[in-house]
Amino acid sequence: MRFLMLNWRDPENPEAGGAERVSLAFMRALRERGHEVFWFSNAFPGAAPRYERDGICFLRGGGKGTSILAALRWYRRQPRFDLVIDQHHGIPWYAPWWCGTRCVAYIHEVLGPIWQVFYPGLLGWIGRWQERWTHWLYRNVPFWVPSPSTRRALQAHGVRNVTWLPNGCDTPPLPELEPKPLTPPVRLIVVSRLAPNKRVDHAIEAVGHLLQRGLPAELTVVGGGAMEVPLKQLAHRMGLTRQIRFTGPLPESEKNEELRRAHFLLHSSVREGWGLNVLEANAMGTPAVVYPVDGLVDSTLHGRTGWVVARERPEELAEMVARVWQAPAAYEACRRKAWERAKRFQWQEVLPRVCDWLEAHARADLARAEAIAAEVAHLG
Incomplete structure (x- = not known):
């Protein structure tokens, strides 16, 4: 045909x-x-x-x-x-x-x-x-x-x-789910094209809210795009240049390694068709904290494979991360279910x-x- x-x-x-x-x-x-x-x-x-x-x-x-x-x-x-x-x-x-x-x-x-x-x-x-x-x-x-x-x-x-x-999903799940203890600092990651609709600035602001709570945090931003310079300027204005790392686009193997070491993927987009990077993170044993928008509410099952915050605000991302940080058993159960679910989307x-x-x-x-x-x- x-x-x-x-x-x-x-x-x-x-x-x-x-x-x-x-x-x-x-x-x-x-x-x-x-x-x-x-x-x-x-x-x-x-x-x-x-x-x-x-x-x-x-x-x-x-x-x-x-x-x-x-x-x-x-x-x-x-x-x-x-x-x-x-x-x-x-x-x-x-x-x-x-x-x-x-x-x-x-x-x-x-x-x-x-x-x-x-x-x-x-x-x-x-x-x-x-x-x-x-x-x-x-x-x-x-x-x-x-x-x-x-x-x-x-x-x-x-x-x-x-x-x-x-x-x-192009990312093969880890053969075995390795331990990931919740020891500070909180390792956060964003994997995204750096475009206005992705709202990566909300993830940067979430780091500031976590630090204000006394919870050490660092954020790795993987990807490139038109918003890279404004986002770096925002990190500088907020005094977060030591906590925010911009890698630019990475080869798949390096991107997967960054996802593997992170505690949480943050996704604060205006809207998504699905949110493929959520499943990529899950395959690496990393759950996501996401905004309650189309696509992300499908790729992330709240309380089962990740967490969907109530409102589209950076402080909500920080609040959810801080809450889960105090519940290591729930975190471990969620990341295991996320890892298992990722296998169904290969x-x-x-x-x-x-x-x-x-x-x-x-x-x-x-x-x-x-x-x-x-x-x-x-x-x-």
Whole structure:
């Protein structure tokens, strides 16, 4: 069969992130099953118009506002596809109205308040309005999402057919859960693209609150992005340059080692599609303390695999860390359950079901697709 992924970014785009990482895993798995797989994305400066990776043919054309037309022109010259995957990042490709074949929509999160973070004022409200209007327009198109939160948000916008198929995790769980005594200082970690919507400044402020409580704490920030300089300036203003360490992006092995030594992952994003780094931390025996937002309330089960604070405030993160610090037995039980749960989200567990579901849609076997969706419900 022939599959096409439409995504604004491809894995080699400088702005590629977790969405492209997991999308590549799914498309690679389809290719390994013997299917033809194509990926069309925006062009960017210095980018080749075509390349191949892992047997997948990558095409680039157009930019913001023009890549849909470039994709349409390219598409009309191709043999018929069995399934087109229209991946939204705030704005869709409108593929159901021009692809002439079966189509599913794929989104990681409903952006909602994230629009206001990047586009304050009227422009942000316009973004939210068009996103909601787009979901209404797509209400009869099957959607594929990585979390129950995103499914609920789409259903609230009138979408009728939404299937939750979880993302896999590249981080293999530790073979054995090693001891991690709660001895000071509290070792905290953030693993994130340093963008405004990730609110890494809240994690830095949480360190300040812990120190005010008399609890020694240190924070390692893994990742890079536009907010790196402002975040370093914040740490300096707060007098936390000795407690906050910025590593920049790290190779997987080094990132995993940082996760392994930490006591807690902090995640204070505005909203997530899932929160993959939560499962990565869990695989390394590290539970997370997270904000009560879409995606994070799915990747973290409160009181069982981590903790979800009541309000989106840095002092709430500090309060939860301090409370758990005084309950080592509860901490140990939680981190063990998190480690065990991470095993259920390894790629070898996830990929077969997702590929089966995509193949069922390519064959228009909707009964089979629904049965597969029911099979994954227990993973949550």
